[in-house]
Amino acid sequence: xxxxxxxxxxxxxxxxxxxxxxxxxxxxxxxxxxxxxxxxxxxxxxxxxxxxxxxxxxxxxxxxxxxxxxxxxxxxxxxxxxxxxxxxxxxxxxxxxxxxxxxxxxxxxxxxxxxxxxxxxxxxxxxxxxxxxxxxxxxxxxxxxxxxxxxxxxxxxxxxxxxxxxxxxxxxxxxxxxxxxxxxxxxxxxxxxxxxxxxxxxxxxxxxxxxxxxxxxxxxxxxxxxxxxxxxxxxxxxxxxxxxxxx
Numbered sequence: 001x002x003x004x005x006x007x008x009x010x011x012x013x014x015x016x017x018x019x020x021x022x023x024x025x026x027x028x029x030x031x032x033x034x035x036x037x038x039x040x041x042x043x044x045x046x047x048x049x050x051x052x053x054x055x056x057x058x059x060x061x062x063x064x065x066x067x068x069x070x071x072x073x074x075x076x077x078x079x080x081x082x083x084x085x086x087x088x089x090x091x092x093x094x095x096x097x098x099x100x101x102x103x104x105x106x107x108x109x110x111x112x113x114x115x116x117x118x119x120x121x122x123x124x125x126x127x128x129x130x131x132x133x134x135x136x137x138x139x140x141x142x143x144x145x146x147x148x149x150x151x152x153x154x155x156x157x158x159x160x161x162x163x164x165x166x167x168x169x170x171x172x173x174x175x176x177x178x179x180x181x182x183x184x185x186x187x188x189x190x191x192x193x194x195x196x197x198x199x200x201x202x203x204x205x206x207x208x209x210x211x212x213x214x215x216x217x218x219x220x221x222x223x224x225x226x227x228x229x230x231x232x233x234x235x236x237x238x239x240x241x242x243x244x245x246x247x
Contacts, residue, residue, distance in 0.1 A: 052078030107214030
C-alpha cells in the first residue's frame, strides 16, 4: 500500500482496466481515464492489467507510465478477461482502495459519464452501468439477453445488465463478494452482480452509453462466447447449490 497520507475527508478511487492486444486504443483510454483519477486525487490510481498481450500494448503502457503519474501497470500471463479483472480487483483490495471502478480498454465506455456515478457513490452498495441501446452488434445484444434469461432460470433473480464493464463498488462490498468467486472465473462481474442482488444489496443500474469498439479486433468471437457460456452455466449451477447450502 502507498505510504502517502490520504485526506480523511475524501475517498480515493482505483480504476481497474484489463487489456489484451489493444495497441490501437490504449493510449486514448489511459489518457482519458487518467484525467478522472487526477481529478479525484487523494492517491487514486489507474490500474491497467496487461493480460499477456502479443502486440505492442505492454511497450506502450511502459512508456505511458513515464507520462502519467497515477498509472500503475500490472503484467501477467494470458488468462482471459475475467482472470485479468480478478487480478485487478485483488490488487485494489490489497491496497485498501476506498472505491473500485472497473471498465474495459476498447473505448466503448465514456469517462465523461463517470462523474454522476462518483457523486452517488454513498447512496448505493454498488452502481452498475445499464447498456441501454448498446451499439456493439446484434449478436452481442442477443448474448446479453440470453445471459439475463440464464441468470433468471438458475438464480431466480431479474438483473438489468449483469456483465457491464462500468461498475463502481466500495472496498468493503467488493472484498466481501470477491472472496466467493472461484479462482480464474471467466465471468466475475456477472457473479459479483448475482451475489449482490441475491443478498439484497442496494445495486443501482444507471444508464450509460455503450459505443462500438473504437479500434483493433475483438479477441472474443462468437465461438469463444459460446464456449465461455457453456462453462458458465455449469459453474452457475454449482455456485447455486453452494448458495442453497448457506441459506
